[in-house]
Amino acid sequence: MIVEQPHTTAPKSVNPTPEPLVRSVRLWLPKRVVFTPDALDEPFGQQIYERVSSLDLPIEVMKNNRITGLRGADDRETYRIAKNTLAVVKAPPSAFRLQPIPPSADWQMNLAEGCPAHCQYCYLAGSLQGPPVVRAYANLPEMLTNTINYEQPGKQTTFEVSCYTDVIGIEHLTGSLAECIRHFGTREEAQLRFVTKYDQVDSLLQVPHNGQTRARVSLNAEPIARRLEGGTASVEARLQALRKLALPKERGGGGYAVGVVLAPIMPIPDWREQYTDLLDRIAEALDFACDLTVEFISHRFTAGSKDVLLQWYPNTSLDMEEASRAEKRNKFGGKKYVYQPTDMQALKRFFYDEWQRRFPNAPIMYWT
Numbered sequence: 001m002i003v004e005q006p007h008t009t010a011p012k013s014v015n016p017t018p019e020p021l022v023r024s025v026r027l028w029l030p031k032r033v034v035f036t037p038d039a040l041d042e043p044f045g046q047q048i049y050e051r052v053s054s055l056d057l058p059i060e061v062m063k064n065n066r067i068t069g070l071r072g073a074d075d076r077e078t079y080r081i082a083k084n085t086l087a088v089v090k091a092p093p094s095a096f097r098l099q100p101i102p103p104s105a106d107w108q109m110n111l112a113e114g115c116p117a118h119c120q121y122c123y124l125a126g127s128l129q130g131p132p133v134v135r136a137y138a139n140l141p142e143m144l145t146n147t148i149n150y151e152q153p154g155k156q157t158t159f160e161v162s163c164y165t166d167v168i169g170i171e172h173l174t175g176s177l178a179e180c181i182r183h184f185g186t187r188e189e190a191q192l193r194f195v196t197k198y199d200q201v202d203s204l205l206q207v208p209h210n211g212q213t214r215a216r217v218s219l220n221a222e223p224i225a226r227r228l229e230g231g232t233a234s235v236e237a238r239l240q241a242l243r244k245l246a247l248p249k250e251r252g253g254g255g256y257a258v259g260v261v262l263a264p265i266m267p268i269p270d271w272r273e274q275y276t277d278l279l280d281r282i283a284e285a286l287d288f289a290c291d292l293t294v295e296f297i298s299h300r301f302t303a304g305s306k307d308v309l310l311q312w313y314p315n316t317s318l319d320m321e322e323a324s325r326a327e328k329r330n331k332f333g334g335k336k337y338v339y340q341p342t343d344m345q346a347l348k349r350f351f352y353d354e355w356q357r358r359f360p361n362a363p364i365m366y367w368t
């Protein structure tokens with residue numbers, strides 16, 4: 001039984017569970033915003049410039065298309081500088097060669113790379129090159145037009161835009177997500193998918209999505225969210241955002257197809273109680289008919305991501321003890337550390353049963 005094998009470095013549960021905290025996260029206001037000359041040549045880059053100027057943020061225009069001044073005296077300072085910087089750049093030609101991203105979607109298309117939040121298990125650790133600055137793409141409209149080449153006639157081709165950033169965390173600065181929603185709203189055989197841990201969704205409620213966007217919210221058990229998801233909205237605020245996105249337009253909502261991404265799932269000592277509480281709260285937030293899906297993602301890490309995370313968060317309480325995990329290889333031979341098969345089975349059974357009991361009409365997309 002997982003409950004009898006607490007992970008020594010797993011986040012400790014908070015018992016008794018305190019009242020839900022409705023903490024709408026403060027908007028991210030970077031201390032430095034830099035534009036490359038190329039980005040400013042783009043009409044969408046100009047729009048971002050105007051948005052950022054209206055927020056009175058300090059703007060620099062680089063002399064050439066390289067972003068400099070991101071390195072500090074040590075890793076901590078580099079992290080701090082990068083996480084306070086928004087760079088608006090032109091996406092390179094490689095960004096136009098889309099990569100498949102199963103099981104989440106058919107293709108990934110990144111409207112930005114880098115994220116203002118501070119999750120101690122961050123999925124970007126080990127995949128971003130260099131300091132974790134947020135780079136938003138000024139040639140987004142061109143990238144969106146390019147996705148049309150990847151649509152497969154006769155089926156709904158899905159495009160995921162949140163693999164490398166939190167799209168709502170930066171939306172007030174860029175307007176990029178609304179641009180994507182509008183684009184896919186004009187496509188009949190392509191669907192946009194995004195996921196967020198932020199709750200500022202009001203600006204999206206009126207965007208014409210025409211049912212071609214699935215808006216997903218990433219959720220986790222309270223103790224995990226409170227301890228490990230720095231800079232994000234509270235679980236309660238995210239639940240309210242999910243409700244707003246899903247409510248029909250005539251009830252003041254966005255009328256979006258929605259989704260819950262439960263991630264990263266961790267067998268903390270009282271995981272059954274904590275996740276039961278979360279599932280009950282999702283059911284309360286979505287107490288009306290809506291188009292809902294769920295994705296379940298258990299926690300995993302690689303040697304590379306662990307190294308980066310320990311540089312970023314040296315005092316983390318996140319369990320990344322290789323000895324307690326099972327090894328899993330991907331098709332390229334890369335090794336990642338996942339939970340032991342018995343733990344995985346117990347978790348999976350619990351989530352499938354409890355989900356289907358509460359949401360019999362909401363498909364489970366996958367467990368991983």
Ligand code: SF4
Nearest residue numbers: 115117118119122123
């Ligand atoms: S929201 Fe996602 S991308 Fe951003 S810090 Fe958290 S895990 Fe990383």
